[in-house]
Amino acid sequence: MVIGIDLGGTNIKGALVDGEGAIIAKLETATRANAGPEAVAGRISGIITDLEAMANDRERRVPGIGIGVPGQSDQAQGTVIFAPNLHWHNVPLVKYLHRITRLPIFLENDANVAALGEQWRGAGRGSVNMVMITVGTGIGGGLILNGRLYSGTNGSAGEVGHTVIDPDGPQCSCGRRGCLETLTSATAMVRMAQEAIDRGEETDLVRVENLEAKDIFMSAEAGDKTAREIVNKAAYFLGIGLGNLINIFNPDTIVIGGGVSKAGDILFKPLRRTAMEQALDAPAAVVRIIPAELGNDAGCIGAAKLVFQAVESQDHYSLHRKGEIRD
Ligand SMILES: [Zn+2]
Structure with missing residues (x-):
């Protein structure tokens, strides 16, 4: 233990x-x-x-x-x-x-530890090449390559959230513009909702207090046009990000974690469509894009795996x- x-x-x-x-x-x-x-x-x-x-x-x-x-x-x-x-x-x-x-x-x-947890005991069980993206307040990423966690030269690999998708996009906390995080995170979705409300769009979101991403998904499910547009936009940008990752890493599995992983088809359908459009045929043919399974436990389980991995590899x-x- x-x-x-x-x-x-x-x-x-x-x-x-x-x-x-x-x-x-x-x-x-x-x-x-x-x-x-x-x-x-x-x-x-x-x-x-x-x-x-x-x-x-x-x-x-x-x-x-x-x-x-x-x-x-x-x-x-x-x-x-x-x-x-x-x-x-x-x-x-x-x-x-x-x-x-x-x-x-x-x-x-x-984020690396969560990826390790999902690959060991979660959605990525049996995966050899896996990318995990955690979409929450920000966007984190973790890479499992050839069955092992890949942390990079000085431990900073997998910063998927700060890959630039739109150089003219919104300002990011990292100082650049249009990072994936500014376009598809829960924070970004709430910002888009607020902008729509400020523009005077007719939407049920006006009546939600302390608006969160999950409210936007719920309203989208219920047919709210503004909420649907926001979800589709977020799915589109995340799909572009995934397409890039698919072309670079040729993974067998992409695991989506964080709060949005529970959104279901309303997110995953447009997300998979865009990702497949953006990816080349060969890597697109072998990749699955699936929600995470371990929720908040992924961190502890993955952290434990760090120790087992060290012991196993002697x-x-x-x-x-x-x-x-x-x-
Ligand atoms: Zn950034």
Whole structure:
């Protein structure tokens, strides 16, 4: 059994996960990022201590801890380089956590970790080349290539949300214009709805308080013309993004995660149509585009997989270095 941690801007989730990817126990606490990195590390430590005790009750030893981080991390240094939601720059997270445990700790970007989880136990089971796109407030991406997580040269691969689809499009938080994230995220859909309302379009969305993407999908289902146009627009741009990914990576599976993955045919039909139009025939013939299955558990399960992967590949170098293996 290993411990998988999903460190988010709002909550920290932790799970005890067995070798089959099943969750044996789950804990959750508020992140309270305002209190600073050391305090957050203390809260993660609390979850680790409790989960380790649960493993010990079952007479199991925990060989390591995997952590999905909402940003970029440096595995070799054990630091979180940048996590905008937490306001973290160069935080020595592993050093803080080693105050309470000497177990090896593996850090990885949260979107990458979610991809790993879905490939292991979710919608991407059995997939060899898989792209996962998480569409929420922003857009995250993770790549599984030749059966393994591909993190890139310095851990920043898979930033699908910041591929530019329309150079004259809306301003993105990253400073560029027309990134996929500005055209198809939940935030983008709500912005489009607000713009339509401001233009005076006749739509049921006017009456929704604290409008969210799921309200737009519901109104679209109910036949609201404005809502339908927004969904089709979002599906169109996401489809262009997927077409590009299909042509570059020739994946067997694309998994769509995040809140929108529950939208069903109203999103997936136009999305698949555009993606297939944009992709070349050969890669289009072998790819399936499907919703994620693990929901909020993908992070913890994928984080746990980081540890199993290291053990399986007998990553003696990293386990040695972390003081775990003594022969
Ligand atoms: Zn961007």
